Amino acid sequence: MTQDLEQKLWSIASGIPFDSEYFLQASPTRKLKKENLFSKEFETYFLELGSGWGEVAIEMARKQPNTGFVLMEKKFDRIRHTFRGIERHSLKNVKILCVNFNWFLEDVFAENVFSQILLNFPDPWPKRRHHKNRTMNPKFLYSLKTLLPIGGKFSFATDYGPYARRVLRIFRDDDRFRPEEIELKFERSEIPVSHFERKKREEGKRIYYIDRILIKK
Numbered sequence: 001m002t003q004d005l006e007q008k009l010w011s012i013a014s015g016i017p018f019d020s021e022y023f024l025q026a027s028p029t030r031k032l033k034k035e036n037l038f039s040k041e042f043e044t045y046f047l048e049l050g051s052g053w054g055e056v057a058i059e060m061a062r063k064q065p066n067t068g069f070v071l072m073e074k075k076f077d078r079i080r081h082t083f084r085g086i087e088r089h090s091l092k093n094v095k096i097l098c099v100n101f102n103w104f105l106e107d108v109f110a111e112n113v114f115s116q117i118l119l120n121f122p123d124p125w126p127k128r129r130h131h132k133n134r135t136m137n138p139k140f141l142y143s144l145k146t147l148l149p150i151g152g153k154f155s156f157a158t159d160y161g162p163y164a165r166r167v168l169r170i171f172r173d174d175d176r177f178r179p180e181e182i183e184l185k186f187e188r189s190e191i192p193v194s195h196f197e198r199k200k201r202e203e204g205k206r207i208y209y210i211d212r213i214l215i216k217k
């Protein structure tokens with residue numbers, strides 16, 4: 001990325017005008033540390049990338065009041081909908097950033113902030129000429145390595161088989177991550193099912209779950 005482009009993207013990312021107590025502002029000059037995220041410190045912090053309508057994180061946040069949930073989502077209507085969900089349940093442990101996580105990730109947060117990072121159903125970019133737009137690539141593993149501590153967990157889901165196979169290959173080539181139990185699962189119980197996931201299941205799609213633990217930096 002050229003410096004000019006980076007400045008332009010930062011001015012977009014840091015100028016989003018949401019006036020809400022649930023909104024976190026990203027800044028090019030100050031990385032967010034644990035103590036900057038919420039008005040109190042939590043035991044652990046969870047990051048969801050592309051949180052959509054927010055129902056997954058909201059359900060988890062209700063059950064895990066000692067974990068702070070940070071959501072990144074680029075679509076305004078989904079962010080507003082998530083704000084309403086947070087308000088309805090009076091949650092104090094969910095905040096949202098309106099930042100494109102393919103532009104900035106390890107520049108937004110300090111190192112080792114999150115014990116778990118979730119990427120559920122990112123755009124699969126099925127056409128070969130668009131593969132360069134996929135989130136899952138070796139550079140993204142660098143971002144994960146920066147934001148997770150040793151022992152931290154990354155959870156991925158997709159309904160697109162070729163993307164799942166590509167993600168398996170990316171992880172096989174990187175000895176910093178190991179499978180949590182098995183390389184690939186077709187069921188996952190610890191993370192709630194989103195509307196999107198339910199719809200895909202109803203269409204008869206198989207869902208591929210890939211979990212990895214960071215074992216070295």
Ligand SMILES: C[S@@+](CC[C@H](N)C(=O)[O-])C[C@H]1O[C@@H](n2cnc3c(N)ncnc32)[C@H](O)[C@@H]1O
Binds near residue numbers: 050073074
């Ligand atoms: C297919 S939806 C899945 C939503 C949710 N994760 C779920 O499981 O239902 C993907 C979501 O990620 C968001 N998204 C995709 N790429 C993004 C990016 N680079 N930065 C921020 N949000 C992104 C989209 O706006 C959309 O809401």
